[in-house]
Amino acid sequence: MFVYNPISGGRRLIPVVPIIERFTNRDLYDFEIVSTDHKGHSTELARQYAAKNYDAVIAVGGDGTVNEVGCGLIGTDTALGIIPCGSGNGLARHLGIPIDPYKAVKWLNKSRFTEIDYGMMENQPFFCTCGVGFDAKVSDAFSKSSSRGILTYLESIMKEIATYHNETYKLSFDNSSETFEAFFITCANADQWGNNAYIAPTASLQDGLLDVIAAHPFTVIDAPLIAFQLFNRLIDKNPKVDVRKCSRVTITRDSEGPAHFDGEPVMMGKVIHIELVSGGLKVLIPDKHHGI
Numbered sequence: 001m002f003v004y005n006p007i008s009g010g011r012r013l014i015p016v017v018p019i020i021e022r023f024t025n026r027d028l029y030d031f032e033i034v035s036t037d038h039k040g041h042s043t044e045l046a047r048q049y050a051a052k053n054y055d056a057v058i059a060v061g062g063d064g065t066v067n068e069v070g071c072g073l074i075g076t077d078t079a080l081g082i083i084p085c086g087s088g089n090g091l092a093r094h095l096g097i098p099i100d101p102y103k104a105v106k107w108l109n110k111s112r113f114t115e116i117d118y119g120m121m122e123n124q125p126f127f128c129t130c131g132v133g134f135d136a137k138v139s140d141a142f143s144k145s146s147s148r149g150i151l152t153y154l155e156s157i158m159k160e161i162a163t164y165h166n167e168t169y170k171l172s173f174d175n176s177s178e179t180f181e182a183f184f185i186t187c188a189n190a191d192q193w194g195n196n197a198y199i200a201p202t203a204s205l206q207d208g209l210l211d212v213i214a215a216h217p218f219t220v221i222d223a224p225l226i227a228f229q230l231f232n233r234l235i236d237k238n239p240k241v242d243v244r245k246c247s248r249v250t251i252t253r254d255s256e257g258p259a260h261f262d263g264e265p266v267m268m269g270k271v272i273h274i275e276l277v278s279g280g281l282k283v284l285i286p287d288k289h290h291g292i
Contacts, residue, residue: 001034001057050073066092070281090194107286111286112284114292130261132167133167134184135186139265172249182214185215214244247275
């Protein structure tokens with residue numbers, strides 16, 4: 001079953017449905033396509049199809065659609081597949097799925113099953129990243145924009161950075177704790193936020209660990225190097241960035257405020273519990289892709 005979000009990100013003008021109908025191998029798959037019409041609908045549909053023992057539910061949309069479908073498939077024998085049609089496409093990129101919808105359908109015809117880890121932020125599953133701080137503020141601003149796509153996201157960054165203030169966070173791990181003044185705190189299951197911005201270059205979807213990234217306050221002079229490192233898998237080498245690997249972490253901050261899971265904004269309290277669940281989500285990946 002293909003679950004299609006018709007209003008996802010920057011790919012909404014591409015005729016995705018005809019591509020699926022024409023190029024999905026009907027000798028391999030019996031399939032249908034259904035469109036979503038409200039927030040949370042993808043999760044409802046995924047649960048229905050998993051209960052009917054479908055082999056796979058393919059999320060046709062952005063990171064929000066992927067998260068919703070994945071939430072409905074956790075702990076089932078039904079696999080998550082992705083035809084990326086969003087702005088960031090973080091999980092698709094980590095899994096080696098082509099961003100072009102035509103190529104993504106072609107890989108689907110040569111895919112295989114595997115299992116990946118997922119994270120829990122309080123009671124909310126996430127598959128790529130969650131966090132607090134500046135990226136959460138940008139996610140909140142982006143969600144309120146009238147348009148989508150990478151240009152709108154960059155516009156949200158420029159608006160928020162002018163008034164943003166760093167915060168102090170206490171990070172409590174299994175046997176230790178640290179306090180940081182930070183620009184943001186990101187907990188990563190996958191290696192990137194999306195758009196090939198590699199916030200956690202060494203993250204694996206199958207190691208049973210989160211990469212917790214604390215970005216210390218930096219100046220305008222630091223920004224070009226940080227941007228270069230972010231898009232070249234080098235951000236963990238920056239002296240203003242600390243990385244810890246763990247299975248669970250508790251973030252304590254001075255006040256409640258925005259957080260995000262897979263780029264979706266949510267308001268949360270002063271104390272946020274985050275943990276990694278090993279395995280638990282079956283996914284489809286390109287047959288020749290390794291090292292996830």
